[in-house]
Amino acid sequence: MxxxxxxxxxxxxxxxxxxxxxxxxxxxxxxxxxxxxxxxxxxxxxxxxxxxxxxxxxxxxxxxxxxxxxxxxxxxxxxxxAFAPVVDAVADAARRGHNFSRPTLLEAEVAESFLDLVPTAEMVKFGKNGSDATSAAVKLARAVTGRDLVAVCRQPFFSTDDWFIGTTEMNAGIPAAYRDLTVSFSYNDLDSLRAVFESNHGRIACVVMEAATGTAEPEPGFLEGVRALCDSAGTLLVFDEIITGFRWAAGGAQSVYGVTPDLSSWGKAMGNGFAVSALAGRREYMERGGLRTDLPRTFLMSTTYGPETTSLAAMKAVFATYRTQxxxxxxxxxxxxxxxxxxxxxxxxxxxxxxxxxxxxxxxxxxxxxxxxxxxxxxxxxxxxxxxxxxxxxxxxxxxxxxxxxxxxxxxxxxxxxxxxxxxxxxxGTTDGLLRGRPVAPALRSTAHPRREP
Known part of the structure; x- marks a missing residue:
C-alpha cells in the first residue's frame, strides 16, 4: 500500500x-x-x-x-x-447495492453461518455496534423476567447506554434513577454475586459479564457458579463476547469454557473492523422480538444499517477465513x-x-x-x-x-x-526530564483535566 x-x-x-x-x-x-x-x-x-x-x-x-x-x-x-478476501467481498457487495427496503438472502446465509460457528446460540439479530447489542440483551431480559435491576460485573466496558455509563465517572446527564437500576459484583467472586441476589431478592433481570478478559481467566467453578445462581433466581445470564468472540475462539469464550449464556452480544473481530454486531441467544427469548410469539413483543435492535450488505459480506468472508485457517x-x-x-x-x-x-x-x-x-x-x-x-x-x-x-x-x-x-x-524515581509533556489520562473521566486542550 x-x-x-x-x-x-x-x-x-x-x-x-x-x-x-x-x-x-x-x-x-x-x-x-x-x-x-x-x-x-x-x-x-x-x-x-x-x-x-x-x-x-x-x-x-x-x-x-x-x-x-x-x-x-x-x-x-x-x-x-485491508485483508484481501474481506476487501474483495465488500467491494463486490457494494457494486450490487448495499441497502434495500427488504431483506436479502445474504442475511439468512450469514445468520446461518454465525449459528453454525456459535452452536450455543439458536437465533441471531445483527446490528452495528456492540453497545446496541448488549443493551438489547438487557432490554430483552427485563421483558422476559419482568424485573428492573441489572447486575454488572466490575469489568472495563459494556455499553455507551445509560444503564452502564451511569456507573462510570463520566455520568453527567444520566438521571440517578437510571444509575440506581444497575448493581455490580466482582469477577471470580461468587460471594459478591450471591450478596447482590440476596440484597435484591426477585429484582435481578440479568447478569451481564465477560466470561474472561485479556488479564483475567475464570477460576475453576466460577462461571458454572454464576450459571447456577442465575438459574436458581430465574435471572438471565448475558455474556459480552464483543472482545472474546473470534479472539478466544470463533465460538467465543462460551465455547472455550463450556458455560452457555441465555443471551450474548458480539461485534469487533466478527467483521474484521467493519461495522457489525450481533445479539444471539435462546430461541424462546429471541422470538420475543419476532412474529412467532403471542407474548408482548420486545423491541430488539432495529436499525437502518443493520442489514447493509457490505458489512454482512465482510462478516461472511471472516467466517470463511476462520473455517479454512x-x-x-x-x-x-x-x-x-x-x-x-x-x-x-x-x-x-x-x-x-x-x-x-x-x-x-x-x-x-x-x-x-x-x-x-x-x-x-x-x-x-x-x-x-x-x-x-x-x-x-x-x-x-x-x-x-x-x-x-x-x-x-x-x-x-x-x-x-x-x-x-x-x-x-x-x-x-521520576519521569521528569524524560517525558515530553503531560501523562495520559483515563479515557472515561469526569473532567477534561488533566489533559484539557486549549
Whole structure:
C-alpha cells in the first residue's frame, strides 16, 4: 500500500502534520476523535499520530511514519488491515447495492453461518455496534423476567447506554434513577454475586459479564457458579463476547469454557473492523422480538444499517477465513512470542518489577509501574513515547493474525531500546526530564483535566 517502507528503530520521527491534523479534528469533533479510546489524551503530548493508511499489521500516519500497530481497530481487526478476501467481498457487495427496503438472502446465509460457528446460540439479530447489542440483551431480559435491576460485573466496558455509563465517572446527564437500576459484583467472586441476589431478592433481570478478559481467566467453578445462581433466581445470564468472540475462539469464550449464556452480544473481530454486531441467544427469548410469539413483543435492535450488505459480506468472508485457517492459533503463537521476548528484555534490563506483558496471548497488555512498584500513568506515557519513536503504535500489545515474526521481533527490539530510558526514570524515581509533556489520562473521566486542550 505504501511501498516497501517498514517501521524504523532509529528514534527520529516528526509529527508536525499529525499535530496540525489533530487541531483540525478538535475544532470540529468533540474530543478530537469519534471514540474516546482513540483520543489524543491517550497518547503522549504532540505524539498522537493521525493515520492515513494501513496494510496487514502496519499503519502510516500523515507524516509518512510507519508503525507496527497493536490493538488494531480497538481489538476489532484480527485478520489485518485491508485483508484481501474481506476487501474483495465488500467491494463486490457494494457494486450490487448495499441497502434495500427488504431483506436479502445474504442475511439468512450469514445468520446461518454465525449459528453454525456459535452452536450455543439458536437465533441471531445483527446490528452495528456492540453497545446496541448488549443493551438489547438487557432490554430483552427485563421483558422476559419482568424485573428492573441489572447486575454488572466490575469489568472495563459494556455499553455507551445509560444503564452502564451511569456507573462510570463520566455520568453527567444520566438521571440517578437510571444509575440506581444497575448493581455490580466482582469477577471470580461468587460471594459478591450471591450478596447482590440476596440484597435484591426477585429484582435481578440479568447478569451481564465477560466470561474472561485479556488479564483475567475464570477460576475453576466460577462461571458454572454464576450459571447456577442465575438459574436458581430465574435471572438471565448475558455474556459480552464483543472482545472474546473470534479472539478466544470463533465460538467465543462460551465455547472455550463450556458455560452457555441465555443471551450474548458480539461485534469487533466478527467483521474484521467493519461495522457489525450481533445479539444471539435462546430461541424462546429471541422470538420475543419476532412474529412467532403471542407474548408482548420486545423491541430488539432495529436499525437502518443493520442489514447493509457490505458489512454482512465482510462478516461472511471472516467466517470463511476462520473455517479454512486458524487465526486464533496464529494470534496465540505470536502473542506468546511477544510476551516472552519483552518480559525477557525486561528481566535483562533489571525492570521485571516495573515493565511486564500480561494476559491471554491473543489479548495482551503491558503493565508499567513507577519506582515504588505502583501502576503509573506517567511511566506508561514514557513507555508509549519511546515505543512511538521506534515505530510501535498501540495502547496495548493486542495482536492480530497479520503480525509476522518480523513484526514481533521489531516490537521486542523497540521495547529493549525503550527500557534504557525507562530504567533511567526508575533510578531517578521520576519521569521528569524524560517525558515530553503531560501523562495520559483515563479515557472515561469526569473532567477534561488533566489533559484539557486549549
Amino acid at each position: 505504501r511501498g516497501t517502507q517498514a517501521p524504523s528503530l532509529d528514534g527520529h520521527r516528526g509529527f508536525a502534520k499529525s499535530i496540525e491534523a489533530q487541531a483540525r479534528l478538535h475544532d470540529v469533533i468533540p474530543g478530537g476523535a469519534h471514540t474516546y479510546a482513540r483520543g489524543s489524551d491517550q497518547y503522549p503530548d504532540g505524539m498522537a499520530p493521525v493515520l492515513d493508511a494501513g496494510e496487514a499489521a502496519h499503519v502510516w500516519d500523515v507524516d509518512g511514519n510507519c508503525y507496527v500497530e497493536y490493538g488494531m481497530g480497538l481489538r476489532s481487526v484480527t485478520l489485518g488491515h 486458524d487465526p486464533v492459533a496464529v494470534m496465540e503463537s505470536r502473542g506468546q512470542a511477544l510476551a516472552d521476548g519483552v518480559n525477557d528484555a525486561s528481566r535483562r534490563a533489571g525492570l521485571s518489577d516495573f515493565v511486564t506483558v500480561v494476559g491471554r496471548p491473543s489479548c495482551e497488555v503491558f503493565v508499567t509501574r513507577d519506582a515504588d512498584g505502583v501502576p503509573s500513568q506517567a511511566f506508561r506515557t514514557l513507555f508509549l513515547q519511546e515505543l512511538l519513536t521506534r515505530g510501535v503504535l498501540g495502547q496495548s500489545f493486542v495482536i492480530s493474525a497479520a503480525h509476522t515474526e518480523a513484526d514481533v521481533e521489531h516490537t521486542i527490539a523497540a521495547c529493549e531500546a525503550a527500557m534504557i530510558v525507562y530504567r533511567k526514570a526508575i533510578e531517578a
